[in-house]
Amino acid sequence: MNSAGKGRILNISSYDYGGAGIAAVIINDFLNAAGYSSALMVRDTDGKKPGVIHYRKKTFPYIQYKVRKHKYSACARRWRHLCRDNKFKNNVVFDNLNSLASARSILRQAGFIPDLILVHWVHNFVTPEIIADLKRLTGAKIAVVMMDDAGITGGCHYPFSCKGYETDCSSCPLFAIPTDFPVENLGRKLKYLPADLEFWGTTSDCRRARASALGRNRTVAPVIFPINEAALPVESKCDLRRMLGIEPETKAIVVGCTTFNAGDNRKGFEYLILSLLSMGKQFPELNKNIELLLVGDNEPGVLDRMGYRVKRFGFLPMKKLMEVYKAADLFVSSSVEDSGPLMVNQSIAAGTPVAAFNVGVANDLVIDGKTGVLAPLYDYEYMAGRMGELLLNGDPEQISRDCVELFGKKSVELSMLNQVERILNG
Numbered sequence: 001m002n003s004a005g006k007g008r009i010l011n012i013s014s015y016d017y018g019g020a021g022i023a024a025v026i027i028n029d030f031l032n033a034a035g036y037s038s039a040l041m042v043r044d045t046d047g048k049k050p051g052v053i054h055y056r057k058k059t060f061p062y063i064q065y066k067v068r069k070h071k072y073s074a075c076a077r078r079w080r081h082l083c084r085d086n087k088f089k090n091n092v093v094f095d096n097l098n099s100l101a102s103a104r105s106i107l108r109q110a111g112f113i114p115d116l117i118l119v120h121w122v123h124n125f126v127t128p129e130i131i132a133d134l135k136r137l138t139g140a141k142i143a144v145v146m147m148d149d150a151g152i153t154g155g156c157h158y159p160f161s162c163k164g165y166e167t168d169c170s171s172c173p174l175f176a177i178p179t180d181f182p183v184e185n186l187g188r189k190l191k192y193l194p195a196d197l198e199f200w201g202t203t204s205d206c207r208r209a210r211a212s213a214l215g216r217n218r219t220v221a222p223v224i225f226p227i228n229e230a231a232l233p234v235e236s237k238c239d240l241r242r243m244l245g246i247e248p249e250t251k252a253i254v255v256g257c258t259t260f261n262a263g264d265n266r267k268g269f270e271y272l273i274l275s276l277l278s279m280g281k282q283f284p285e286l287n288k289n290i291e292l293l294l295v296g297d298n299e300p301g302v303l304d305r306m307g308y309r310v311k312r313f314g315f316l317p318m319k320k321l322m323e324v325y326k327a328a329d330l331f332v333s334s335s336v337e338d339s340g341p342l343m344v345n346q347s348i349a350a351g352t353p354v355a356a357f358n359v360g361v362a363n364d365l366v367i368d369g370k371t372g373v374l375a376p377l378y379d380y381e382y383m384a385g386r387m388g389e390l391l392l393n394g395d396p397e398q399i400s401r402d403c404v405e406l407f408g409k410k411s412v413e414l415s416m417l418n419q420v421e422r423i424l425n426g
Helices: 018-034 062-085 103-110 130-138 180-193 202-213 237-244 267-281 284-289 304-308 317-328 343-349 380-393 396-413 416-425
Strands: 006-017 037-044 116-119 143-146 198-201 221-222 251-257 291-297 309-314 330-332 354-357 372-373
Touching: 006 018, 006 103, 018 037, 018 343, 018 416, 037 103, 062 309, 103 130, 116 130, 116 416, 130 143, 130 180, 143 416, 198 416, 202 221, 237 317, 251 317, 267 284, 267 304, 267 330, 267 380, 284 291, 284 380, 291 317, 317 343, 330 343, 330 380, 343 354, 343 396, 354 380, 372 380
Parallel strands: 006 037, 006 116, 116 143, 143 198, 198 221, 251 291, 251 330, 291 309, 330 354, 354 372
Antiparallel strands: none
């Protein structure tokens, strides 16, 4: 962490790995590079990120820890009963707002009093009561960085078509039998979250936040999540394709995410398959030249049976991942419910167009026909047709320039630094 500099910032996240965890690491590094004294505290770590503060639960006095553990266990038992008795549909992550942490222990382990606290993806780590205590103990400004929509709901991280968060989260569709649990959770947030707490996120998430019971009377600010621009390749596309073994005539399409599997209905795996199959039917002349560059993990092997060549890269360090983006002709983000993904930002910044449904950050960075394909939600036929046209008839050099130019423009227009400076200097 830098010296005090422009201000002290504490980022809090459940993890420093996975999509949301990596985004929190990048934001923390970004703030330090901008001259702020920024630190990141996480509940769990993979141990690969230097400087991250790993929150230790057993720093309480023995009796206090036993009391907390008992309360935590009781809440966990209630949640297990709810899951079983109310047949919770666990295909959507749900935060039951239970934690062993405390505001005092967070501040003690951080080792400083922050001027600004950024609350990231804090599943089972930071509760509304802890946020209230952090505000009381520090007087810091607090903003929820919307890695998803859990901050404005009664527990679900992604509401899909449900708009219960706009009122009281009653009749939650995630429970087969009615329960007041989401209502209680949203009530805790309405009661304890500071009145001056803000919500920062993509334009799509901000739209939901402004309509929500929690965000309606609070400041909601659109931002573009930064990327590690130092990882952008300096090599040319031709050199990178040669390094990765991609033939000049090949149309290389990046697919994948942190965990990409057929059971994840949020990441739209089925729509990826349908759009690729449809593109093959609409543009048979493309088929022999398509190669799929698969990044991430847990893809069940369906792609191998589609007739396209597949290169599997698995998990990649950031610099290598950016090389794959820049070497490709297109990145397909098939998410049907998402706040990001950050991979859209990374691909556009590397100069590679993106095909996506009109959700999440795609609404900010994908201009249909200019920086990629922006399809109506679930309309895989439209996506397929536009992808084929782009790959066959698009001007790769002009599209690449448009991508880089748009990312640069949006990075200034929707810079997180603008909001940090406003909230600290206001």
